[in-house]
Amino acid sequence: MENQPNTSKKSIMLNYGAILGFASIIVMLINYVIGDIYQPHWSLMIFSLAVTSTIIVYGLKKAKEMNSGFLSVGEAIKTGLGISLISALIYIVYLFIFYNMIEPDYFINMAKVQEQMIIERYPNLTDEQMEGAIKNAGMFANTGANLTLTMIISLFFGLIISLIAGLVMKKTEEA
Template sequence: MENQTNFKSIIINNGALLAGISIMLNLVMYAMGNHFEPHWSVGAISFIAFIVLIVLAIKKFKQNNGGFLSFGEAVKIGVGIAIFSALLGAIYNFVFMNFIEPDFLAQVMELQEQKLLDQGMSEEQIEASMAMGQKFSSPLLMAAFGIIGSAIGGFIVSAIAGAVMKKSEEEQY
């Protein structure tokens, strides 16, 4: 039971921290007026924070578990952190798109249409592209894709970290 509590606290703490970093970056970009086209460094910082927080959480669990870690435990921690963080991020996005910036999606679609015009696409190509984009721009669908993508990313990072850090009791002897 102590092991289960350890999983939960590590997942919740690191997931909340990761979501907090992501939300703070988004709020800074919004305050600076760059929330439609953030600088590449914002993505890099988010990606690095994602990797570092998952790896540190796995390392902490291993230390708390007497130096032992299975591959499955590492994956459980990494995917748990990624999903919890994505859920908090989805809640933030809901609040942002409904209360802070209600016309955010419409503005994004306008910017996308202008980019397609600048690329020299025909009117019917632009209409087809915009219609497709409209189908995938519902907040619920965006949240689902975000959570699934985050879970896949968490699996990849934690699988690599788990493969490197795993140590079972049998390996000790």
């Protein structure tokens, strides 16, 4: 019986992490289909953050329900990070496939878009400054770096969302 709460937490992390991972893939596919993959609109980022927050909060709510209405901030963070980790792993597998099979020229095309943006935003840069800016912009222009950054960002936002939701939802047994 003592093992059941851990099993429940793991199932919550797996289920809600899978939901969030596939939701992230769907958002990216929609963005790809509408042709906005290289310069996504800011509203897509807000929408993605809202979806992420909603799914993590529902996962925390389910964890609280399964624990007789109790949830500590620490448990909220652990559960939220678990959801974020599972989600990120699923999304990273998709991104790997996307970068290598669906859109193999992604990083080449992205470099061109970034170079054009730098030229338009900073027309008075010297050639040396322009070269440095383009080099900095291309720092994460490879699959490994991009997937690592995706994992870090996912866990960071999962931590922040879980912390805030945990503070709002916390309820502990009185000593």
